[in-house]
Every structure is written in structure tokens, then in C-alpha cells.
Amino acid sequence: MLNLERQDEILAILSKNRSATVGELAKALYVSEATIRRDLIEMDHLSMIRRTHGGAVLSRNTALESAFAVREMTRLTQKRMICGLAIELIRDNSTLILDSSSTVMAIIPLLQRFHHLTVATYGIRTALMLSNLKNVDVYIVGGRVENFSNSVLGVPANDFLATVNADFALLSCSGINSHGEITDDSLETAQLKRVIVQRADKILLLCDSSKFDRTMMNTALRLENADYLITEKKPSVEYANLIQKNGCQLICGERI
Amino acid sequence: MLNLERQDEILAILSKNRSATVGELAKALYVSEATIRRDLIEMDHLSMIRRTHGGAVLSRNTALESAFAVREMTRLTQKRMICGLAIELIRDNSTLILDSSSTVMAIIPLLQRFHHLTVATYGIRTALMLSNLKNVDVYIVGGRVENFSNSVLGVPANDFLATVNADFALLSCSGINSHGEITDDSLETAQLKRVIVQRADKILLLCDSSKFDRTMMNTALRLENADYLITEKKPSVEYANLIQKNGCQLICGERI
DNA sequence: CCATTTATGCTTGTTTATGCTCATATTATA
DNA sequence: TATAATATGAGCATAAACAAGCATAAATGG
Structure with missing residues (x-):
């Protein structure tokens, strides 16, 4: 699975559940937790999500975009x-x-x-x-x-x-x-x-x-x-x- | 096969699968991976796709595509x-x-x-x-x-x-x-x-x-x-x- | 017809993505 | 508060993917 594809998937999972743990994501996407963390760091940097200890939640920014x-x-x-x-x-x-x-x-x-x-x-x-x-x-x-x-x-x-x-x-x-x-x-x-x-x-x-x-x-x-x-x-x-x-x-x- | 024709085909393949590896595309279009990469660079520049290590993903310009x-x-x-x-x-x-x-x-x-x-x-x-x-x-x-x-x-x-x-x-x-x-x-x-x-x-x-x-x-x-x-x-x-x-x-x- | 440009493929050294381990930091709980 | 449990970041190794340069063949232009 490609890098960006996986990040899209993370975003999709977060949109559904509002939040997810690193473990859940790793299991769902068949990669190590280290990889998930690297993805999350990157996505957090782009304000696509916000990292938390243990996982990530949707950034308020993303929520706003679809406000209408x-x-x-x-x-x-x-x-x-x-x-x-x-x-x-x-x-x-x-x-x-x-x-x-x-x-x-x-x-x-x-x-x-x-x-x-x-x-x-x-x-x-x-x-x-x-x-x-x-x-x-x-x-x-x-x-x-x-x-x-x-x-x-x-x-x-x-x-x-x-x-x-x-x-x-x-x-x-x-x-x-x-x-x-x-x-x-x-x-x-x-x-x-x-x-x-x-x-x-x-x-x-x-x-x-x-x-x-x-x-x-x-x-x-x-x-x-x-x-x-x-x-x-x-x-x-x-x-x-x-x-x-x-x-x-x-x-x-x-x-x- | 012409340059533009091939890029159309890449877009079609991506539309179907949401993502594709360089190898897959090269095989499907009977050209070398180098050629595919050159296409992808160009298409990425035009925001038609997003390049990622290993291949490409459809540009997820949700905001833009919602309109039309x-x-x-x-x-x-x-x-x-x-x-x-x-x-x-x-x-x-x-x-x-x-x-x-x-x-x-x-x-x-x-x-x-x-x-x-x-x-x-x-x-x-x-x-x-x-x-x-x-x-x-x-x-x-x-x-x-x-x-x-x-x-x-x-x-x-x-x-x-x-x-x-x-x-x-x-x-x-x-x-x-x-x-x-x-x-x-x-x-x-x-x-x-x-x-x-x-x-x-x-x-x-x-x-x-x-x-x-x-x-x-x-x-x-x-x-x-x-x-x-x-x-x-x-x-x-x-x-x-x-x-x-x-x-x-x-x-x-x-x-x- | 020859000179140039363009597209493509190949080779090689470099970069990137990933998983693993371990020391450190954070959170939960007794 | 102290301690256990868990999450994290950093460093390292490896395999895959990549960029760049070069060579060749086809297309283009004079």
C-alpha cells in the first residue's frame, strides 16, 4: 500500500470514528506502529489531524471545511x-x-x-x-x-x-x-x-x-x-x- | 502510444483503483518505469494526481471536486x-x-x-x-x-x-x-x-x-x-x- | 538530406520507507 | 505519590524506489 493511500485511509477511519489509536490504525492498515506514527507526524504537520498520546483525532480544521x-x-x-x-x-x-x-x-x-x-x-x-x-x-x-x-x-x-x-x-x-x-x-x-x-x-x-x-x-x-x-x-x-x-x-x- | 494518450490511460487506471504503483502502470502500458515516472512528475505538476513513493494516488481535492x-x-x-x-x-x-x-x-x-x-x-x-x-x-x-x-x-x-x-x-x-x-x-x-x-x-x-x-x-x-x-x-x-x-x-x- | 529535438530505456549511485530495538517520556493506577 | 504499563522518539539495517546522466531511436525542421 502506498504512503499517501494509507494516509487517505487514516483520514477516512478518523472521519468515521472521530479518533483512533496507533494500535488500531496499525492493525487496520497492516503496517507497524512506527509507520503509523510517522504518518501521523506528517499529517499533523499538515494540520490534517491532531496527534494525541496514543493516537490521533480529526483536526478542527478539517471539520470546518465541510461545515456547510x-x-x-x-x-x-x-x-x-x-x-x-x-x-x-x-x-x-x-x-x-x-x-x-x-x-x-x-x-x-x-x-x-x-x-x-x-x-x-x-x-x-x-x-x-x-x-x-x-x-x-x-x-x-x-x-x-x-x-x-x-x-x-x-x-x-x-x-x-x-x-x-x-x-x-x-x-x-x-x-x-x-x-x-x-x-x-x-x-x-x-x-x-x-x-x-x-x-x-x-x-x-x-x-x-x-x-x-x-x-x-x-x-x-x-x-x-x-x-x-x-x-x-x-x-x-x-x-x-x-x-x-x-x-x-x-x-x-x-x-x- | 502517444504521451497524452498514455497519461489519459493513467488517469483512467487511477480512477478505477484510486491508486497504482509505478510497476503496475509500466506493465499495463508497456513502457518502462522511467517513462511512467516522467509522466507522473508531469501530471503531479498539473495537480491531476498526487505522486507518492512507489506510485501515485488520485488527487484528493475533495474541496474542488465537490463543485463539479x-x-x-x-x-x-x-x-x-x-x-x-x-x-x-x-x-x-x-x-x-x-x-x-x-x-x-x-x-x-x-x-x-x-x-x-x-x-x-x-x-x-x-x-x-x-x-x-x-x-x-x-x-x-x-x-x-x-x-x-x-x-x-x-x-x-x-x-x-x-x-x-x-x-x-x-x-x-x-x-x-x-x-x-x-x-x-x-x-x-x-x-x-x-x-x-x-x-x-x-x-x-x-x-x-x-x-x-x-x-x-x-x-x-x-x-x-x-x-x-x-x-x-x-x-x-x-x-x-x-x-x-x-x-x-x-x-x-x-x-x- | 542532415542537424536537432524529443521520447524512451538502461545503468548507477542516492534517497526513502519501513520495521526492529531500546532508552526515555507519558499516562494510569494502586 | 510511587510504581507499573504503555507510548514515544531515535538510531540502525534493509529492501525498494528514485533521480540523473547517458545512449538510442524516432520525429521534426530546415
């Missing part, structure tokens, strides 16, 4: 359910604005049922997925491409969206807190969302239940900005009241 | 070679404009070797692939997303690029004819390319040899607009003269 892929996969059932509820509000021939979140991306396959839609987005993967739908005209904002969030951001992005007139905006967020603040983990996406709520007739906020009681770095919107809050699970009475008080209609998978 | 199955591109070896020539002209800290073609996409893995680059593009897959490179700041134009060509087009796209100042523009085309016309199969990409040649200091035209003697729907540029024409195979004397007469420098894999 992971986000995309997690809570997929919840996301599908939320999108199933949201799609009922959309009408044929509408114009939509979509954010770049994985939650909102889950609605894309459902858009095929409409005769025609026009969609603007600042999500680069979102745009790519949308472009495969025959019945949708897709527009993407211009600007700087940010890998972590798969977003196109910056002044041109704001300017572009400021000229769009949409029927619906579908937004997600990183957290909702008990002050009715809808928060995001980036200044720029927060700013973009403030532009978007000015440009769409109805604002649909799609949030799975894990977002409640979380406050992130930047307050993007307030609950009163949203026309609908769509979630898969009945929120606490406190939040249900808060939502109602802000003139926002709560839609959820469970009976309220 | 680069390996499924037609005429990949030719494109790699063209890009291997083009990369030599690029300098650290440059600003580039890339079109949305698959030919130009093949240069993306090679950009990792630079310390820093700024890249603007109207290709949506191109932008997504680029965004995985840590050393590159990526900008995408805004506009309508066209699925067929993976391009972002329209007035905003033109406007965006009209404000960019770049050191290099890397463009491909659908056809070059004996009148020195560089032609495209869409009015809008042709128009965009006319904007781009105004905004970049050096225009690099990347065309595999199949593009010669073909005229498509729209004349985007003329040979005199290009500073370099980069191709993998020596063009006919007629074309070589035409290129030279238009003040365009011909760079090709074969000796002129």
Missing part, C-alpha cells in the same frame, strides 16, 4: 417538514427572494410544482440548484463569494437586492431570542436581510426548533418584521405568545 | 495541458477575470500554488470551485443564471465587470476561424467578453485544437484582442501565421 456539507445534512427531516408547510403559502408566477441557508435550500425541489417562478438569491449553491429547475428564472446577486456560508456578500449584493420587488422572501436565521430578536452570525448577512424585508411583500421565516433561545452575534431583524414564522415543532407558550404579540403568524407541524 | 466532476470533462488532458502552460504567465497577487468555460475551470486546481489572487468570474460553478481555495478572493457578477452555460448574464453582469481592473483575463471560445474571428454560441457571452478585454491588461485565450476552423453564432472578439493564444497542439501553418500577424503570441504544448 454538515449543516446541509443535519436536521434534514425537520427542514423538509418546514418547507412542506412553507410551500403552501407560495403562489404560481410569484417572485421570491431566498437566502443562502441550508434550511431554505430544502425548499428548492418543491418549487417544481409551480408553473413559473422568478427567484433571486444571494446563495451560490442555492442559485446553482435553482438553475436546474426548468420553470424558474434565477437571479443571483453580485459580490464577494464567501466559502463558509456559500453566500455572495458586499455592497453590490445589497444594491442588487435593493432593486428587487418580490412577493415572498424566505429567510432562515441562526437564533431567535426572547426579546423577539432574529439574530445571525455575520454582520453582512444580517444587513442583507434587513434589505430583503423592505423588498418583499410577505416575509416567511423558516426556523427549526433548535433556533429558539439562541442569540448570535448580530441582530438581523425583529419578529415584527416577519409575516410568518414556520417551524416543525410547537414552541413554548412564552415564544408562542411573543410571536403572536408581534403580529407574526405561527405555522408549525404540530398542533399549537 | 472535473474528471468527467471531455478533452480533460488537453485542457490540463493548456492550463499548465497558461499558469506560467500568472504572477502572485494578480487579479484575474475567468470566463465560465470548462477549459478555464481546469486551471482552478493550479491556482493553489500562488500566495494570493483576486478572481472575478461570471461562471457560477467556477465561482463555487474557486471559493474553496483559501488563497483566492472570489467575486461573482450578478444577473440571470443560465443553466446551460453555468453563466451569470445580463446587464448587471456587464456592469459589474465594467468596473473591474484585472491583470489577466482567461477566456475560452467556441470557435476560431480563418478570418481571425473568435466566436461564441451566445450573444450575451460574446458581449461579456468584449467588456472583459477592455478591463484586463493581458488577454489569455485558452483553446484546445478542436476549436480551430469553427465559426459559431456570434463573433465575440478578434485575434488581435488576445495577447496570448494557448493551445495544446500546434495549429496549421495558416493559423500560426494568422495568429502571429495579429500580434498574438502563440503558446502550445508541441514545438512550433
Whole structure:
């Protein structure tokens, strides 16, 4: 077995189990422990992994790289359910604005049922997925491409969206807190969302239940900005009241 | 068996097995191990594979390949070679404009070797692939997303690029004819390319040899607009003269 | 037609990868 | 804390792989 091939294999094993001992790896790859150690030293040096006494664990760096892929996969059932509820509000021939979140991306396959839609987005993967739908005209904002969030951001992005007139905006967020603040983990996406709520007739906020009681770095919107809050699970009475008080209609998978 | 043909075969073998030893490859392709090693050195330099003591492993550019199955591109070896020539002209800290073609996409893995680059593009897959490179700041134009060509087009796209100042523009085309016309199969990409040649200091035209003697729907540029024409195979004397007469420098894999 | 270049194969000295042993360092446990 | 158990790093030997230089044959160019 070749050197690099073995290192690939080590990475694969670590991805599965999160960590592994030198002994385990040596046994699995039919080489001596000395060889494994030499591999680990090299891989550690390249920040592919982190060595520990006795073995190695995945480096946080590697985890970060696939951050979006992971986000995309997690809570997929919840996301599908939320999108199933949201799609009922959309009408044929509408114009939509979509954010770049994985939650909102889950609605894309459902858009095929409409005769025609026009969609603007600042999500680069979102745009790519949308472009495969025959019945949708897709527009993407211009600007700087940010890998972590798969977003196109910056002044041109704001300017572009400021000229769009949409029927619906579908937004997600990183957290909702008990002050009715809808928060995001980036200044720029927060700013973009403030532009978007000015440009769409109805604002649909799609949030799975894990977002409640979380406050992130930047307050993007307030609950009163949203026309609908769509979630898969009945929120606490406190939040249900808060939502109602802000003139926002709560839609959820469970009976309220 | 020709050089490039053999390298294609090596790639095919590696795609099947993920890795191969020098000995295996030599036996499979009926050449000496020295020849295989020389191929592997070259292919490693183009990031097609990773060399390792004893053989080679498929380049595990997970980040890059997630965006697009680069390996499924037609005429990949030719494109790699063209890009291997083009990369030599690029300098650290440059600003580039890339079109949305698959030919130009093949240069993306090679950009990792630079310390820093700024890249603007109207290709949506191109932008997504680029965004995985840590050393590159990526900008995408805004506009309508066209699925067929993976391009972002329209007035905003033109406007965006009209404000960019770049050191290099890397463009491909659908056809070059004996009148020195560089032609495209869409009015809008042709128009965009006319904007781009105004905004970049050096225009690099990347065309595999199949593009010669073909005229498509729209004349985007003329040979005199290009500073370099980069191709993998020596063009006919007629074309070589035409290129030279238009003040365009011909760079090709074969000796002129 | 001859001069050059290019691709390939062969030979040889050098480098690399690996496993083994043993002294040292780290962790676990009594 | 002291002691046992385990992991580690360094040095060494060996076999395999490698780079470089040279020679030959084919392709290319004038």
C-alpha cells in the first residue's frame, strides 16, 4: 500500500470514528506502529489531524471545511417538514427572494410544482440548484463569494437586492431570542436581510426548533418584521405568545 | 502510444483503483518505469494526481471536486495541458477575470500554488470551485443564471465587470476561424467578453485544437484582442501565421 | 538530406520507507 | 505519590524506489 493511500485511509477511519489509536490504525492498515506514527507526524504537520498520546483525532480544521456539507445534512427531516408547510403559502408566477441557508435550500425541489417562478438569491449553491429547475428564472446577486456560508456578500449584493420587488422572501436565521430578536452570525448577512424585508411583500421565516433561545452575534431583524414564522415543532407558550404579540403568524407541524 | 494518450490511460487506471504503483502502470502500458515516472512528475505538476513513493494516488481535492466532476470533462488532458502552460504567465497577487468555460475551470486546481489572487468570474460553478481555495478572493457578477452555460448574464453582469481592473483575463471560445474571428454560441457571452478585454491588461485565450476552423453564432472578439493564444497542439501553418500577424503570441504544448 | 529535438530505456549511485530495538517520556493506577 | 504499563522518539539495517546522466531511436525542421 502506498504512503499517501494509507494516509487517505487514516483520514477516512478518523472521519468515521472521530479518533483512533496507533494500535488500531496499525492493525487496520497492516503496517507497524512506527509507520503509523510517522504518518501521523506528517499529517499533523499538515494540520490534517491532531496527534494525541496514543493516537490521533480529526483536526478542527478539517471539520470546518465541510461545515456547510454538515449543516446541509443535519436536521434534514425537520427542514423538509418546514418547507412542506412553507410551500403552501407560495403562489404560481410569484417572485421570491431566498437566502443562502441550508434550511431554505430544502425548499428548492418543491418549487417544481409551480408553473413559473422568478427567484433571486444571494446563495451560490442555492442559485446553482435553482438553475436546474426548468420553470424558474434565477437571479443571483453580485459580490464577494464567501466559502463558509456559500453566500455572495458586499455592497453590490445589497444594491442588487435593493432593486428587487418580490412577493415572498424566505429567510432562515441562526437564533431567535426572547426579546423577539432574529439574530445571525455575520454582520453582512444580517444587513442583507434587513434589505430583503423592505423588498418583499410577505416575509416567511423558516426556523427549526433548535433556533429558539439562541442569540448570535448580530441582530438581523425583529419578529415584527416577519409575516410568518414556520417551524416543525410547537414552541413554548412564552415564544408562542411573543410571536403572536408581534403580529407574526405561527405555522408549525404540530398542533399549537 | 502517444504521451497524452498514455497519461489519459493513467488517469483512467487511477480512477478505477484510486491508486497504482509505478510497476503496475509500466506493465499495463508497456513502457518502462522511467517513462511512467516522467509522466507522473508531469501530471503531479498539473495537480491531476498526487505522486507518492512507489506510485501515485488520485488527487484528493475533495474541496474542488465537490463543485463539479472535473474528471468527467471531455478533452480533460488537453485542457490540463493548456492550463499548465497558461499558469506560467500568472504572477502572485494578480487579479484575474475567468470566463465560465470548462477549459478555464481546469486551471482552478493550479491556482493553489500562488500566495494570493483576486478572481472575478461570471461562471457560477467556477465561482463555487474557486471559493474553496483559501488563497483566492472570489467575486461573482450578478444577473440571470443560465443553466446551460453555468453563466451569470445580463446587464448587471456587464456592469459589474465594467468596473473591474484585472491583470489577466482567461477566456475560452467556441470557435476560431480563418478570418481571425473568435466566436461564441451566445450573444450575451460574446458581449461579456468584449467588456472583459477592455478591463484586463493581458488577454489569455485558452483553446484546445478542436476549436480551430469553427465559426459559431456570434463573433465575440478578434485575434488581435488576445495577447496570448494557448493551445495544446500546434495549429496549421495558416493559423500560426494568422495568429502571429495579429500580434498574438502563440503558446502550445508541441514545438512550433 | 542532415542537424536537432524529443521520447524512451538502461545503468548507477542516492534517497526513502519501513520495521526492529531500546532508552526515555507519558499516562494510569494502586 | 510511587510504581507499573504503555507510548514515544531515535538510531540502525534493509529492501525498494528514485533521480540523473547517458545512449538510442524516432520525429521534426530546415
